[in-house]
Amino acid sequence: MAYIELRQVSKRFGDVTAVDRLDLDIAEGECVAMLGPSGCGKTTTLRMVAGFEDLDDGEIRVGGKLLSSKREKFYLPPEQRNFGMVFQAFAVWPHLSVFENVAFPLRVRKLPKTEIIARTEEALKHTNLLSAARGSPDDLSGGGKQRVALARALAIRPDVMLLDEPLSSLDPHFREEMRFEIKDLQRRFGFSILYVTHDQSEAMALSDRILIMRAGVVQQIGTPLEVYGSPANRFVFEFIGLSCFLQAGLTSSGMQIGGMNCAWPGALAPPGALVAAGTGILAARPTEIDFVGEGGVRGTVARKAYLGETIDYRVLVGDAEVRVQKTRRVPGPAIGDSCGLNFVRPQWYPAD
Numbered sequence: 001m002a003y004i005e006l007r008q009v010s011k012r013f014g015d016v017t018a019v020d021r022l023d024l025d026i027a028e029g030e031c032v033a034m035l036g037p038s039g040c041g042k043t044t045t046l047r048m049v050a051g052f053e054d055l056d057d058g059e060i061r062v063g064g065k066l067l068s069s070k071r072e073k074f075y076l077p078p079e080q081r082n083f084g085m086v087f088q089a090f091a092v093w094p095h096l097s098v099f100e101n102v103a104f105p106l107r108v109r110k111l112p113k114t115e116i117i118a119r120t121e122e123a124l125k126h127t128n129l130l131s132a133a134r135g136s137p138d139d140l141s142g143g144g145k146q147r148v149a150l151a152r153a154l155a156i157r158p159d160v161m162l163l164d165e166p167l168s169s170l171d172p173h174f175r176e177e178m179r180f181e182i183k184d185l186q187r188r189f190g191f192s193i194l195y196v197t198h199d200q201s202e203a204m205a206l207s208d209r210i211l212i213m214r215a216g217v218v219q220q221i222g223t224p225l226e227v228y229g230s231p232a233n234r235f236v237f238e239f240i241g242l243s244c245f246l247q248a249g250l251t252s253s254g255m256q257i258g259g260m261n262c263a264w265p266g267a268l269a270p271p272g273a274l275v276a277a278g279t280g281i282l283a284a285r286p287t288e289i290d291f292v293g294e295g296g297v298r299g300t301v302a303r304k305a306y307l308g309e310t311i312d313y314r315v316l317v318g319d320a321e322v323r324v325q326k327t328r329r330v331p332g333p334a335i336g337d338s339c340g341l342n343f344v345r346p347q348w349y350p351a352d
């Protein structure tokens, strides 16, 4: 059952529609990542859920309780929403100790002293900060400071964690480690997460579902496997993982790529609507194109680069370029060789 519900939520800034009629359901204990290019409306969405931003349209509920509604002119202020928040910038107060940083929201809520101490110590323990509790957060690394922010969010025992690129200012090494820590904390405490990121591997690793947004409009919501394996459109295909696109002229019996006549790739013919339109875009992952000796889409290897574990090929089909990646353990064609390409799982999209 949906725990967090966003219904037709919109937000405009002057002429810019930052978020356009967004529908999203998040289950209790679920982690949903919002992914998309800069300016697509991720932070604005998070701020509306948090209550820092009012809506221009739609409504938001958590656990059946109304938080914001344009129609009903209702708006619950952020401090009355039980949300933990961590942002990209290290939002720690250097003049307070690590302990006081974490205890701060509990003091604001005027909890009994013993409760404040117990909850703060618990949050510090789960973020491995107990030994640093008396020191200043300024003595900690970037990862340490983000842990303080995380502990502070945990201490309020949130129903929902709102995380806005919390790891993007960390070194890659720390980033991976912190992903696991966040996931562990979620398992232990059972809160839901709405996680904003630019980083597709972070979204894939952390979340149960991914929402991909472009210019305020949702493109697809699905499991990491769904958005990677069956992208709803060309934008999603290109945004998640490596991609290779070929403009194809289509007839009922075959296709033309880069001025060359080819058979249908693999067993998968394009949808009838594209054949009727006479043109379409063939999308493939470079790792999901195989070399075949006979048949396939015929081309010539123009470039071959060793990337360590994989070899990256550029194959010319007429004047179109196809990118293929294979493990170095499988012998492949040499530069200048003629080869056949078998598209293992092609996707078809309408031409631009």
Ligand SMILES: Nc1ncnc2c1ncn2[C@@H]1O[C@H](COP(=O)(O)OP(=O)(O)OP(=O)(O)O)[C@@H](O)[C@H]1O
Residues within 6 Å of the ligand: 013, 016, 017, 018, 036, 037, 038, 039, 040, 041, 042, 043, 044, 045, 198
């Ligand atoms: N307070 C504001 N006033 C005017 N325009 C704003 C304001 N906040 C956001 N915008 C605009 O709304 C759009 C969405 O911005 P938002 O910050 O939500 O994007 P984002 O997806 O978080 O981007 P990034 O990945 O760069 O953080 C952008 O065009 C931005 O310029």
Ligand SMILES: [Mg+2]
Residues within 6 Å of the ligand: 042, 043, 044
């Ligand atoms: Mg942002």
